[in-house]
Every structure is written in C-alpha cells, then in structure tokens.
Amino acid sequence: MKVLVINCGSSSLKYQLIDSESEEVLAKGLCERIGISGSMISHQSTGKDKITKEIDMPDHVVAVQLVLDSLTDKEYGVLQDLKEIDAVGHRIVHGGERFSEATLIDDDVIKAIEECNDLAPLHNPANLTGIRSIRQIMPEVPMAAVFDTAFHQTMPKKAYLYGIPYEYYEKYKVRRYGFHGTSHSYVSKRTAEILGKDYKDLKIIVCHLGNGASISAVKNGKCVDTSMGLTPLEGLIMGTRSGDLDPAILNFLCQKEDMTIGEMLNVLNKKSGVLGLSGISSDFRDLGSEASKGNERAITTLEAYYYRVAKYIGAYTAALNGVDAIAFTAGVGENNADGRKAVCEYLGYLGIEIDPDKNSIRGEETVISTPSSGVKVLVVPTNEELAIARETAALVK
Numbered sequence: 001m002k003v004l005v006i007n008c009g010s011s012s013l014k015y016q017l018i019d020s021e022s023e024e025v026l027a028k029g030l031c032e033r034i035g036i037s038g039s040m041i042s043h044q045s046t047g048k049d050k051i052t053k054e055i056d057m058p059d060h061v062v063a064v065q066l067v068l069d070s071l072t073d074k075e076y077g078v079l080q081d082l083k084e085i086d087a088v089g090h091r092i093v094h095g096g097e098r099f100s101e102a103t104l105i106d107d108d109v110i111k112a113i114e115e116c117n118d119l120a121p122l123h124n125p126a127n128l129t130g131i132r133s134i135r136q137i138m139p140e141v142p143m144a145a146v147f148d149t150a151f152h153q154t155m156p157k158k159a160y161l162y163g164i165p166y167e168y169y170e171k172y173k174v175r176r177y178g179f180h181g182t183s184h185s186y187v188s189k190r191t192a193e194i195l196g197k198d199y200k201d202l203k204i205i206v207c208h209l210g211n212g213a214s215i216s217a218v219k220n221g222k223c224v225d226t227s228m229g230l231t232p233l234e235g236l237i238m239g240t241r242s243g244d245l246d247p248a249i250l251n252f253l254c255q256k257e258d259m260t261i262g263e264m265l266n267v268l269n270k271k272s273g274v275l276g277l278s279g280i281s282s283d284f285r286d287l288g289s290e291a292s293k294g295n296e297r298a299i300t301t302l303e304a305y306y307y308r309v310a311k312y313i314g315a316y317t318a319a320l321n322g323v324d325a326i327a328f329t330a331g332v333g334e335n336n337a338d339g340r341k342a343v344c345e346y347l348g349y350l351g352i353e354i355d356p357d358k359n360s361i362r363g364e365e366t367v368i369s370t371p372s373s374g375v376k377v378l379v380v381p382t383n384e385e386l387a388i389a390r391e392t393a394a395l396v397k
C-alpha cells in the first residue's frame with residue numbers, strides 16, 4: 001500500500017510517500033513559506049535528483065496540488081497516476097481527551113479535531129487545512145489522523161492533573177497532554193525489539209531531544225508520564241522553548257518589559273531555551289563548537305540543558321519504580337555523543353556505564369551501555385513518518 005504522510009504546519013507542509021509493505025520511502029519533500037512571498041517546494045524521489053523550485057503558494061490547497069504534481073511528474077516523480085496513492089496519513093498535534101489512538105477521518109473526526117483548536121491554536125488549524133486540501137483534490141482517498149497526544153492518553157490522573165482548582169480541568173480540560181507521542185511510542189517499542197525483550201515487561205524512559213524536546217516514562221507498554229503539558233512549552237529546556245518555570249515569572253516579566261502575555265509567551269516559545277540562554281544559537285552543533293572554544297555562556301547553557309534532562313530521568317525512574325532502559329532519540333539525542341555522555345554522568349547511581357566507542361555513533365540503532373551496566377542505554381533514531389504510515393495502513397486495510 002502506498003501511503004502519503006502529511007505534516008502540515010501553518011506555513012509549511014512536509015510529506016513522504018511510503019510503501020507500507022517494504023517500508024521504503026518512495027519520495028519526500030517540503031513546501032515552505034506557504035501564504036508568504038518567496039514560497040518554495042523541494043522534492044526528492046528516491047534514486048533521483050532533488051529538485052527545488054520557487055513557486056507561488058498562496059494557500060495549502062495550492063501546496064498540496066504541487067506535491068501531487070511533483071509525485072506524478074514524468075521526470076522527477078514516482079507515480080504514473082494519483083490513484084496509486086492508497087491512503088493519506090495526517091500528523092495531528094492535539095487530539096485532546098477524545099483520541100487515544102489513530103483514527104480514520106470522517107466529518108465527525110474533523111469536528112472533534114476542530115474542537116481541540118483552542119488547545120493547540122497554532123497547530124491544529126494548520127493540520128486541518130492539510131486534511132481539507134487533500135479532501136478537495138482527492139475526495140475518494142481514505143485518510144487517517146495520527147495524534148501527537150494519543151500515546152500519552154494512558155497517563156494516570158495523578159500524572160496529568162495540575163495542582164490548580166479542579167474545576168479548570170472539568171470546565172476547560174486544563175491538564176497535561178504531552179506531545180511527540182508518535183515518536184515516544186515508536187522508540188519505546190523499537191527499544192524492546194532491539195533488546196529482544198517483551199515490550200509489556202519493560203520500564204523504559206524515552207528522551208526525545210530535538211529542537212522540541214520531551215521525555216516520557218513507559219511502563220509495560222503504556223505511557224505513565226511525560227514532560228510536555230497542556231502545550232509543548234512545559235518540561236525540558238528546548239531549542240527555543242523555556243520548558244518548566246515558575247508561572248509567576250510571566251506576569252513579573254510582562255510588567256518589567258511592558259509586554260502583553262501573548263508577547264511574553266512568544267518569547268518563551270521562540271526566543272528562550274538554549275537560544276535565549278546562550279545568545280548564540282538554538283542548534284547544538286553551534287553551541288558545541290562555541291563551548292569547545294571556551295565560551296562560558298555556551299558551556300553554562302549546555303550544562304543547564306543536560307542537568308534538566310538528568311533531573312527528569314531521575315523523576316521518571318521514581319515514577320516507574322526503577323528503569324530497564326533509557327533511549328535517546330531525535331536530532332540531539334541521536335547525534336550528540338557529548339550530550340548523551342553528559343546526561344549519563346549524572347546516572348552513576350543507577351549503575352549506568354557507557355561504552356565510549358559505542359557512544360561515538362551517530363543516528364544508528366545502538367546499545368551504548370556496557371554489558372555490565374545496571375540499565376541499558378540506547379540510541380534509537382525516531383521515524384515518525386514511518387510510524388504514521390504504519391498506523392494509516394493498519395486502519396485502511
């Protein structure tokens with residue numbers, strides 16, 4: 001089955017065409033600056049040259065049409081006919097409490113996703129635009145919604161409630177939801193497979209450390225806690241997001257800086273994290289190279305980042321009452337050996353020992369702990385698109 005996986009942002013659209021039987025990526029690409037001047041599409045069919053075109057994309061319907069045109073282009077496409085696309089899988093950021101698993105899309109599901117818009121005002125409307133654009137152009141193709149929040153819906157109440165008046169949960173559903181669920185699910189399952197153990201027998205901590213970053217605690221195949229909250233702003237220090245902070249800081253800084261709450265939230269989402277702390281970059285390669293030259297702010301930023309990751313691992317070890325495996329994934333988790341080493345240095349009390357040779361790998365599935373380590377530590381590259389394609393194919397079959 002050929003599955004088109006779509007990840008629609010407010011001004012971007014990422015896609016992959018995946019053969020769900022061979023799990024091969026047939027083509028992938030990205031539309032950028034949709035609705036803004038200078039829009040571009042880059043497309044690559046496997047085994048062919050990558051093409052990049054600057055082309056007007058006033059809205060997502062035009063972008064989706066360009067994606068479909070690229071997939072069927074005689075020269076650089078992979079399909080003879082759009083009818084070869086058997087299903088479309090959409091990444092949807094927020095499924096609220098309604099969706100604890102992926103689902104086929106119908107009018108009722110679209111309405112339910114819409115009802116979650118105020119929980120993810122930047123993401124869900126954009127995701128819905130992707131659904132509507134495909135529907136407009138290919139009304140017959142079955143579509144599935146795969147939610148970032150779904151995997152975390154197994155969290156117990158004690159983990160997802162905030163210490164605020166309960167009526168806010170009842171009236172507005174203010175609670176922890178968690179994100180990156182597709183990645184946490186994929187990586188925790190893969191961890192069990194790599195270790196040759198039953199997923200249902202393991203306590204696993206997944207560290208998804210990318211530009212956005214979150215940690216989850218997975219017990220017997222179910223998520224029991226995760227670091228992101230009502231929105232992706234909570235938890236770890238991230239590329240540009242602050243992560244955890246005293247909520248009183250918001251009002252304090254608004255007054256000092258004469259900003260509205262909306263403006264300050266923009267600072268916390270887009271100008272904070274390692275970018276804001278270092279004043280250098282949100283990219284760990286830049287921070288690593290500055291730190292190696294002795295730049296104090298880069299060094300302190302990295303220390304604060306790794307310290308927070310280690311604190312969460314400690315907290316989740318308590319939540320799980322022990323841990324069998326810790327998996328690192330996403331851009332920083334997969335590629336940054338110094339970072340993994342720095343985090344694991346805090347974990348000697350768990351009997352963790354890292355093999356420096358194995359830890360020097362990048363982006364490959366590897367057990368990086370020594371055979372005698374008290375806890376297995378792994379690098380497991382995430383693959384959210386493949387996970388979405390799998391879920392979509394399973395629903396459509």
Ligand code: AMP
Pocket residue numbers: 209210211212239282283284285330331332335336
């Ligand atoms: P992601 O959001 O998963 O795509 O991760 C993106 C982030 O991964 C980038 O902003 C970098 O900070 C980090 N990253 C990617 N490659 C490397 C690398 N080779 N070394 C260190 N960090 C990396």
